[in-house]
Amino acid sequence: MEISALTIEGVREGLRRRAFSATELATEALRFAEAENPKTNAYLRFCPERALEAAGRVDEKIARGEDTGPLGGVPVAVKDVIVTKGLRTTCGSKLLANYIPPYDATAVQRLEAAGGVILGKANCDEFAMGSSNENSAFGPVRNPAALDRVPGGSSGGSAAITAQGTAVVALGSDTGGSVRQPASFCGVVGVTPTYGRVSRYGLVAFASSLDHIGPFGRCVRDAATLLGVIAGRDELDATSAEAPVPDYTAQLDGNVRGLRIGLPREYFNGLASETGDLIQAGVETLKKLGCQVKEISLPATDYAIACYYIICTAEASSNLARYDGVRYTFRSASSGALSDMYRNTRGEGFGAECKRRIMLGTYVLSAGYYDAYYLKAQKVRTLIARDFTNAFAEVDAIVTPVSPFPAFKLGEKLDDPLQMYLSDIYTITGDLAGIPCMSVPCGRTAAGLPVGMQILANHFDEARMFRLADAFERSYR
Amino acid sequence: MREMSTPTLELASAEAIARYEPVIGLEVHVQLATVTKIFCGCPTSFGAPPNTNVCPVCLGLPGALPVLSKDAVELAVKAALALNCQIRSQSRFARKNYFYPDLPKGYQISQYDEPLAEHGWVDIRIDGQTKRLGVTRVHMEDDAGKSIHDGFKDSDLYTYVDLNRCGTPLIEIVSEPDMRSADEAYAYLTELKQMLQFVEVSTCDMEKGHLRCDANVSVRPKGAANFGTKAEVKNVNSFRFVKIALEYEIARQVALIESGGEVAQETRLFNPDTGETVGMRSKEHAHDYRYFPEPDLAPLRISDAWLDQIRATLPELPAQKRQRFVESFGLRDYDAQVVTLTRATADYYETVAAVSGDARAAANWVMGELTGALNAEGKAIEESPVSARQLGELVALIRGGEISNKLAKEIFPKMLASGESAPAIMEREGLKQISDSGALEKIVDDAIAASPKQVEQYKSGKTAVLGYLVGQVMKASRGQANPGSVNELLRKKLC
Numbered sequence: 001m002e003i004s005a006l007t008i009e010g011v012r013e014g015l016r017r018r019a020f021s022a023t024e025l026a027t028e029a030l031r032f033a034e035a036e037n038p039k040t041n042a043y044l045r046f047c048p049e050r051a052l053e054a055a056g057r058v059d060e061k062i063a064r065g066e067d068t069g070p071l072g073g074v075p076v077a078v079k080d081v082i083v084t085k086g087l088r089t090t091c092g093s094k095l096l097a098n099y100i101p102p103y104d105a106t107a108v109q110r111l112e113a114a115g116g117v118i119l120g121k122a123n124c125d126e127f128a129m130g131s132s133n134e135n136s137a138f139g140p141v142r143n144p145a146a147l148d149r150v151p152g153g154s155s156g157g158s159a160a161i162t163a164q165g166t167a168v169v170a171l172g173s174d175t176g177g178s179v180r181q182p183a184s185f186c187g188v189v190g191v192t193p194t195y196g197r198v199s200r201y202g203l204v205a206f207a208s209s210l211d212h213i214g215p216f217g218r219c220v221r222d223a224a225t226l227l228g229v230i231a232g233r234d235e236l237d238a239t240s241a242e243a244p245v246p247d248y249t250a251q252l253d254g255n256v257r258g259l260r261i262g263l264p265r266e267y268f269n270g271l272a273s274e275t276g277d278l279i280q281a282g283v284e285t286l287k288k289l290g291c292q293v294k295e296i297s298l299p300a301t302d303y304a305i306a307c308y309y310i311i312c313t314a315e316a317s318s319n320l321a322r323y324d325g326v327r328y329t330f331r332s333a334s335s336g337a338l339s340d341m342y343r344n345t346r347g348e349g350f351g352a353e354c355k356r357r358i359m360l361g362t363y364v365l366s367a368g369y370y371d372a373y374y375l376k377a378q379k380v381r382t383l384i385a386r387d388f389t390n391a392f393a394e395v396d397a398i399v400t401p402v403s404p405f406p407a408f409k410l411g412e413k414l415d416d417p418l419q420m421y422l423s424d425i426y427t428i429t430g431d432l433a434g435i436p437c438m439s440v441p442c443g444r445t446a447a448g449l450p451v452g453m454q455i456l457a458n459h460f461d462e463a464r465m466f467r468l469a470d471a472f473e474r475s476y477r
Numbered sequence: 478m479r480e481m482s483t484p485t486l487e488l489a490s491a492e493a494i495a496r497y498e499p500v501i502g503l504e505v506h507v508q509l510a511t512v513t514k515i516f517c518g519c520p521t522s523f524g525a526p527p528n529t530n531v532c533p534v535c536l537g538l539p540g541a542l543p544v545l546s547k548d549a550v551e552l553a554v555k556a557a558l559a560l561n562c563q564i565r566s567q568s569r570f571a572r573k574n575y576f577y578p579d580l581p582k583g584y585q586i587s588q589y590d591e592p593l594a595e596h597g598w599v600d601i602r603i604d605g606q607t608k609r610l611g612v613t614r615v616h617m618e619d620d621a622g623k624s625i626h627d628g629f630k631d632s633d634l635y636t637y638v639d640l641n642r643c644g645t646p647l648i649e650i651v652s653e654p655d656m657r658s659a660d661e662a663y664a665y666l667t668e669l670k671q672m673l674q675f676v677e678v679s680t681c682d683m684e685k686g687h688l689r690c691d692a693n694v695s696v697r698p699k700g701a702a703n704f705g706t707k708a709e710v711k712n713v714n715s716f717r718f719v720k721i722a723l724e725y726e727i728a729r730q731v732a733l734i735e736s737g738g739e740v741a742q743e744t745r746l747f748n749p750d751t752g753e754t755v756g757m758r759s760k761e762h763a764h765d766y767r768y769f770p771e772p773d774l775a776p777l778r779i780s781d782a783w784l785d786q787i788r789a790t791l792p793e794l795p796a797q798k799r800q801r802f803v804e805s806f807g808l809r810d811y812d813a814q815v816v817t818l819t820r821a822t823a824d825y826y827e828t829v830a831a832v833s834g835d836a837r838a839a840a841n842w843v844m845g846e847l848t849g850a851l852n853a854e855g856k857a858i859e860e861s862p863v864s865a866r867q868l869g870e871l872v873a874l875i876r877g878g879e880i881s882n883k884l885a886k887e888i889f890p891k892m893l894a895s896g897e898s899a900p901a902i903m904e905r906e907g908l909k910q911i912s913d914s915g916a917l918e919k920i921v922d923d924a925i926a927a928s929p930k931q932v933e934q935y936k937s938g939k940t941a942v943l944g945y946l947v948g949q950v951m952k953a954s955r956g957q958a959n960p961g962s963v964n965e966l967l968r969k970k971l972c
Binding site: 089091103202204205207209235238239314315317318321324374 | 537540544581767768772773774775
């Protein structure tokens, strides 16, 4: 079995033909992943017992002639900001280095109930804050396509694992591009569903109004299958949506003739780069597939970065307050007075990026600044969402680049946070508007670096987004 | 206890205080009587072992999310309606951010600029007058846990934290600065507590911290238009302490102003041991709570239909009940007040009144014998060994002339002791009123024969002596004779 190229369909076929059992597959997948992992540092830890238990259940079902579920036997990696019962969940932070959650995230529960086999936890930027995976307290992740380059972030581990083939699919999380940007950098499919489509219960909060759990796959179909499993209303998340979940794979028929595609001019201005050329070529492909392409405008785009970094830092400053030295095992050795415990624990525990965002967020929520920053940012957010509403009155989907540039070298932007923030410039609007969006591979640069094309669709219109991405993907096969 | 012996601030004299008008507003936190917590399914029960009534949500574990309890909303709305508030069709939860070891999320989920309800009022009786006090707002929030600083062997080194209380549903009721004396504040709290217990929104058990109070107080020269600088007094956890704290604070502020000083805007802590307030933090060091809308919860929308549904569950409120008792039962104002002090008392009283058919006698029995007996045993009316129906039966026997009031007072303690009904005790002990005219006649004849002197007096026109003779007959009958019949019979025999 060619484990690094397996698809969900391939796993199902193999199990059906008895080419391998789920237990054999899990054993082999674990062996391969453990052998390959040192190259990228994409996994933070493996959970062989849990994986073999899950695989055993699948084999029992097969033996009883029962349906194994849509993910029956499929090896999965889970980003380490998604909690797993009894399995250490660190969020890439020193502060949670020894934290063992007593419960499973809803997405984890659902993917295991569907037969998925979790191999381990994926590395990521600390508390999902970063665009390069260099902010992990447990070392950076390397891009499997070019080991001296970053995999993107913050779900760099999940993207690298998917690209490396050390799992078939993976769960990541996206707040400002943390699924799509690493998917683009690593050359895999990454999906940010509609806000509320997937329960956030068990996703450790960074910026609650922007956080999404999203799937990675080596093909659109796999990502769509995984989303179908984890999507849907959850009583434990008050912001999860009631809307029914369609069968996302049923509509992957390659037919996108007549689909209206919008190209927002604000996203293409000055994009005179290899990335730009690849996206333009992608657009030509869409035209050949019969899509109607037209230029549109999303005028509030210019304010998106400022708006995003006010809202996400404000929420982060509150969400990260709980790591105060009282719980979760990490406490500074200099914790004499209560205020010392807080200051020193947080000072020693958080990395530079988290501290930067906590300070920014604390500032924008402070008395006297709230109206000027947070409130205004919320208004801008409304304008950005309105731009998309207007656009989707005219087009069925919007196509843009995912990132202005392909994977950069490790350390290259580490000392320039502003440059780092700008790598989110095309992805944050989708999160701010709460619409579904994804990255689908769109070729490679001359140096062999993957580039992703972003597709955005209207609220809860994932099915159409997947159909377009799948048709596009087929044209490359 | 150095603080206690240190000479403290010279307080203002009564004459000085009389030249000033205090301005008081209260913030009252009330625990809602829900079975489960506000954002999770954990029980709210009191007294469980530390850190056992908890789950990922109320522990604020990474990744856990709040889901608003419908029960908590309905109780909060009920409270707001009872306080005559307008309920907002949309309100919003907000995070109040601060660090404290017993606050595991690092923020409290409260409401800020869009509270559940606003613009209410409470009527109090003060000096025989009714005064209306404004209620600014009622909002919902979750409670924090408890830090335990004492009582452990290593309490000098450690503070222990119990998170059982985390996520307990609270409402905060903020009054307008409408109170002008500590007595008015006391009356407001009493009325508030009675109201909330009546609508069964809270047990208001202060010992369990179900009702907690912070007071904002300032003073100004009588007749001044503007408010003075206020201090917020925290940690006043009984109504009596509220009065003591306010009186102290008023005297302190007047003394400050009288001596040419200024009142500082600050938070002060009440010390129940000394009855004094002590500065805790100044305005400059006030917390900046960095409120912002809670992104984990959608805005709370309360439709007209839902509101009507909740309104329909509201019982008759104390004020309405009092009025009805006065108007249709003929109770005196004071009696109506007493029998409506709690919902349980009012319910008990109404049953006694209905069963006995004598509303005023029912009130006397509830306020007199029953209350006396319960107080003696330290029992609440809900725990009364004599049910309202049983007491009603007893009063009915008096009303029907079957027993005298005196006999009833002998029967009542037996009911208390055994839980038996009045008719059963009467039957068993042969206490039934002597209605056999032959038997009664004999006792009367005996009494006449035994009191020749009094008979003489009566016959010579001193009719008042009849009472003595009735007494003799009653005594001889061990109270079982019907005093009316005895009267009648004696008169007949003596003429």
